[in-house]
Amino acid sequence: MARRDLTKGSIPAHFRALAIPTAIGMVFTTLYNVVDVYFAGMISTDAQAGLAISFQVFFVLIALGFGLSTAMGALVGNALGETSGKESVIASQGLSFAVIVSVLGVILGWFLSPALISVISEPGDYRDAANQYLDLLVFAAPAFLIAFGANGILTAQGDTKSMLYANIGAFFGNIILNPVFIFGIGPWDGIGFNGIALSTLISQSGVMVFILWRVFGSDAMQGKRVYKPRLAVMTEITAQALPASFAMIVMMVAGFVVQYFLKGFGGSAVAAYGVALRIEQLLLLPAFGLTGALLPIASQNFGARHYDRVREAAMFCFKAGVILMLGAACVLWFAAGPALAIFTDDADVIEIGKSYLHVDGFILPVYVMLFAINSLLQAFKKPIYTLWVGIYRQGIGVALFAWLFVVVLDLGYWGVWIGIATAVTTGLVLSLILVELLARRLIGGLFLVKSAPVTI
Numbered sequence: 001m002a003r004r005d006l007t008k009g010s011i012p013a014h015f016r017a018l019a020i021p022t023a024i025g026m027v028f029t030t031l032y033n034v035v036d037v038y039f040a041g042m043i044s045t046d047a048q049a050g051l052a053i054s055f056q057v058f059f060v061l062i063a064l065g066f067g068l069s070t071a072m073g074a075l076v077g078n079a080l081g082e083t084s085g086k087e088s089v090i091a092s093q094g095l096s097f098a099v100i101v102s103v104l105g106v107i108l109g110w111f112l113s114p115a116l117i118s119v120i121s122e123p124g125d126y127r128d129a130a131n132q133y134l135d136l137l138v139f140a141a142p143a144f145l146i147a148f149g150a151n152g153i154l155t156a157q158g159d160t161k162s163m164l165y166a167n168i169g170a171f172f173g174n175i176i177l178n179p180v181f182i183f184g185i186g187p188w189d190g191i192g193f194n195g196i197a198l199s200t201l202i203s204q205s206g207v208m209v210f211i212l213w214r215v216f217g218s219d220a221m222q223g224k225r226v227y228k229p230r231l232a233v234m235t236e237i238t239a240q241a242l243p244a245s246f247a248m249i250v251m252m253v254a255g256f257v258v259q260y261f262l263k264g265f266g267g268s269a270v271a272a273y274g275v276a277l278r279i280e281q282l283l284l285l286p287a288f289g290l291t292g293a294l295l296p297i298a299s300q301n302f303g304a305r306h307y308d309r310v311r312e313a314a315m316f317c318f319k320a321g322v323i324l325m326l327g328a329a330c331v332l333w334f335a336a337g338p339a340l341a342i343f344t345d346d347a348d349v350i351e352i353g354k355s356y357l358h359v360d361g362f363i364l365p366v367y368v369m370l371f372a373i374n375s376l377l378q379a380f381k382k383p384i385y386t387l388w389v390g391i392y393r394q395g396i397g398v399a400l401f402a403w404l405f406v407v408v409l410d411l412g413y414w415g416v417w418i419g420i421a422t423a424v425t426t427g428l429v430l431s432l433i434l435v436e437l438l439a440r441r442l443i444g445g446l447f448l449v450k451s452a453p454v455t456i
Contacts, residue, residue, distance in 0.1 A: 003080065003157035003158055003159070003218065003219040003220065004017065004018075004157060004158025004159065005158075005300075006077075006081075006158055006296060006297045006300040006301065007081055007300050007301050007304045007306055007309065011297065011309065011312050011313050011316055012316060014158070014293070014297050014313075015290065015293050015294075015297070015313075015316060015317070015320070017158070017160075018155075018158060018160045018289075018292070018293035018296065018297070019160075019286075019289040019290045019292065019293040020289065021160040021161045021163075021164040021289075022160045022163075022164070022288065022289035022292045022293060023285045023286050023288065023289030023290075024164055024289075025160070025163050025164040025166075025167040025168075026167075026285050026288055026289065027285060028164075028167040028168050028170075028171045029167050029171075030281070030282070030285075031171055032167070032170060032171045032174055035171070035174050035175055035178060036051060036174070036178070036196050036199075036200070037051065039178045039179065039182055039196060040193065040196060042182075043182065043192065043193050044125075046124075046125040046126040046129055047126075047129055047193045049126035049129075049130075050125075050126045050127070050128075050129030050130035050132075050133055050193065051129075051130075051133065051196065053117060053126070053127075053130045054117070054130045054133045054134050054137065057109075057113055057116045057117060057130075057134060058134065058137060059248075059249075059252055060249065061105050061109065061141050061144060061145065062144065062248075063245045063246075063248035063249050063252075064101060064105070064145060064241070064245045065144050065145045065147075065148030065149070066148060066244060066245060066248055067240075067241035067242060067243070067244035067245030067246075067248070068094070068097065068098060068101070068145065068148050068149040068152065068237070068241045068245075069148040069149060069151055069152035069155070070152065070240070070241070070244045070295065070378050070383070071094070071152065071237050071240035071241035071244065071378075071383075072090075072091065072094045072149055072150075072152025072153050072155075072156060072237075073152040073153075073155045073156045073295050073296055073299060073378070074156075074240055074295065074299050074378045074379055074381055074383075075090050075094070075156075075236065075237065075240060075381070076090050076091055076094070076152070076153050076156035076157070076220055076299075077155075077156035077157075077295070077296045077298075077299025077300045077303065077379070078299050078300075078302060078303035078379075078381065079303060080156060080157065080220065080299075080300050080303060081299065081300035081301060081302060081303025081304035081305075081306075082303040082304065083304070085223055085224075087156075087220045087223065088220060088221055088222065088223030088224055088225050089223070089224060089225070089226050089230075089233065090233060090237075091153045091215070091220050091221055091225075092221070092225035092226055092227050093226060093227075093229070093230060093233040093234060093237065094149050094152070094153060094237055095146065095149060095150065095153075095212075095215075095227070096227045096228070096229055096234075097149065097229075097234060097237050097238075097241075098142075098145050098146045098148070098149035098150070099142070099146065100229070101145055102141050102142035102145045102146060103142075105138075105141035105142075105145060106138055106139060106141050106142070109134070109138035109141060110135075110138055113131070113134045113135075113138060114131055117130050117131055117134065129193055132193065132194055133193060133194060133196070133197050134197075136194050136197040136198060136201065137197040137200060137201065139201060140197075140200055140201040140204050140205070142208070143201065143204040143205045143207065143208040144204055144208075146208050146212070147166075147204065147207050147208040147211045147212075150208070150211045150212050150214075150215045151163045151211055153215050153218070153220055153221075154211065154214060154215060154218060155292075155295065155296050156220065156296050156299060156300070157218055157219060157220055157296070158296055158300075159214070159218070160292075160293070162210070162211060162214040163211065165210070166206075166207040166210045166211055167207070169203075169206065169207070169210070170203045170204065170206065170207050173199075173202070173203040173206060174199055174200070174203050177195075177198070177199035177202060177203060178195060178196060178199045180195070180199075181194075181195030181196070181198045181199050182195035182196065183195075239383075239384075240378070240381060240383055241383075243383040243384045243386055243387035244374075244378065244383050244386060244387075246387050246390075247374075247386050247387045247390035250387070250390045250391055250394045250395050251390065251394050253394070253395060254394035254395060254398045257395075257398050257399050257402065258273065258398065258402070258416060258420065259273075261402045261403075261406050261415075261416050261419075262413060262416055264406075265352075265412065265413045268346065268348040268349050268352055269352050269413045271344070271346070271349045272340075272348075272349045272350075272351075272352035272353035272356065273352075273353075273356060273416075275340055275343045275344055275349060275353055276340065276353040276356045276357050276360070278343065279332075279336075279339050279340065279343075279357060280357070280360055280364075283325075283328040283331065283332065283364065284325075284328075284364070284367060284368075286324050286328075287321055287324060287325060287364075287367060287368040287371055288371065290317055290320060290321050290324070290368070290372075291317060291321065291368065291371035291372045291374070291375050292375070293317075294313060294314065294317045294372055294375040294376065294379075295375040295378055295379055297309075297313045298310050298313050298314065298375065298376055298379035298380075299378075299379040301313065302379050302380060302442075302443070307443035307444060310376075310379070310443055311443070311446060311449070314372065314376055314446060317372045317375075318368075318369060318372055321365070321368035321369065321371075321372060322365040322368060322369070324368070325364035325365040325367070325368045326364075326365060328361070328364050329361035329362065329364050329365070330361075332357045332358065332360065332361040332364075333358060333361055336353070336354045336357040336358060337350055337354050339357075340353040340354065340357075352413060355413065355414060355417060356417050359414075359417040359418065359420075359421050360417070360421075362421065363420075363421045363424050363425065366424050366425055366428050367424065369428055369431075369432075370389075370393075370424070370427060370428050370431055373428075373431045373432070373435045374386045374389075374431075376435055376439075376446075377434075377435060377438070380438060380439075380442055382438055385431075385434050385435075385438065389427055389430055389431050389434065392426075392427060392430060393423050393424060393426070393427030393430075394423070394427075397422070397423030397424075397426060397427060398419060398420060398423045400419075400423075401418070401419035401420075401422040401423050402415065402416050402419035402420070403419075404419065405418045405419045405422075406419065436448070
């Protein structure tokens with residue numbers, strides 16, 4: 001598979017080619033999870049609860065996979081832009097890194113998951129269901145981690161269609177395998193709730209095999225391959241991957257903080273937030289696709305020292321993202337109620353959910369700017385800044401401003417929404433300052449171009 005040379009040609013055309021498959025692939029990933037929730041609901045409420053708390057534990061492995069994917073996207077993309085020939089060494093080392101982390105993930109998951117489940121659940125059927133589910137799902141860790149890392153190699157080359165095809169295949173495979181493994185077929189009675197885990201294990205293993213096949217046929221793997229771990233390269237991958245992974249884990253912690261402040265307003269508020277998040281995530285899919293495309297475009301051009309193209313790509317992403325999210329904000333303002341009604345018929349949940357989505361509409365453009373800056377920081381191989389901003393925005397900021405607006409100013413659940421919005425907005429201000437200071441040193445500036453970069 002020939003790579004897409006992102007250092008030449010139309011920047012908007014590159015965004016269209018990369019962003020659209022990414023966004024559509026995320027739709028199928030979302031639908032994949034919906035299928036699991038649907039079949040768990042056919043079993044019992046305890047099964048649905050067990051699935052929910054299992055995901056919170058397994059999310060740690062997904063965060064590691066996301067970090068590895070962005071690391072490979074940045075490092076391989078930079079090498080391709082530099083035309084140094086190092087891309088095959090970095091890519092093969094990345095695959096070895098994924099295998100090592102996968103083995104550790106299986107071992108640690110097997111022994112630690114019961115303790116983690118006990119922290120976020122009470123004794124009972126749903127905890128038992130979660131433990132049984134994770135006992136099987138933990139063996140899917142290699143499939144997830146290796147596929148994530150391999151997809152980063154493809155993305156660095158401008159290939160986002162392969163993962164789209166894999167996600168579509170996994171979605172339809174999951175629809176078929178879930179009922180077969182849960183309820184059985186013919187004389188076989190199936191294995192119940194654990195059938196969801198087995199379906200995930202098999203379908204995601206299929207994704208891994210397909211993505212690896214595409215990787216080994218790609219240009220980036222046609223040079224010298226070195227699978228024996230090299231300390232210098234492994235250290236570079238770790239330094240690039242861990243900040244992005246920890247930033248995702250911090251995001252999960254922020255969810256717990258929000259739930260903590262909402263619980264005082266009753267189950268309707270907690271449920272409203274959960275339902276509203278589903279709608280928000282669907283509207284953010286175009287932003288994820290757009291800002292995800294920025295990473296390989298910026299990485300290749302940064303490696304090639306085409307700094308004007310890096311700036312052009314960043315500005316296009318900012319403008320297109322803000323326009324898209326302003327459109328999404330209009331949708332939220334007028335259609336929040338009907339959208340919530342698709343998921344629930346509880347009038348209180350709908351009313352509270354509308355209040356969140358109306359506030360959320362104002363910060364959707366802020367989100368897309370933050371996502372774009374995170375992609376730039378990855379492309380500059382400075383992901384540690386994304387972690388610091390994440391700790392402020394999703395850790396300190398959410399807790400501080402929610403406390404201020406809920407406890408001090410007594411604004412009720414509106415205070416939680418305003419607290420989130422304030423944390424996100426101030427986080428963007430911090431991100432803009434950091435990325436401009438960094439860009440001045442690396443590429444001569446992002447918004448204010450005054451001089452040539454001093455260092456690389």
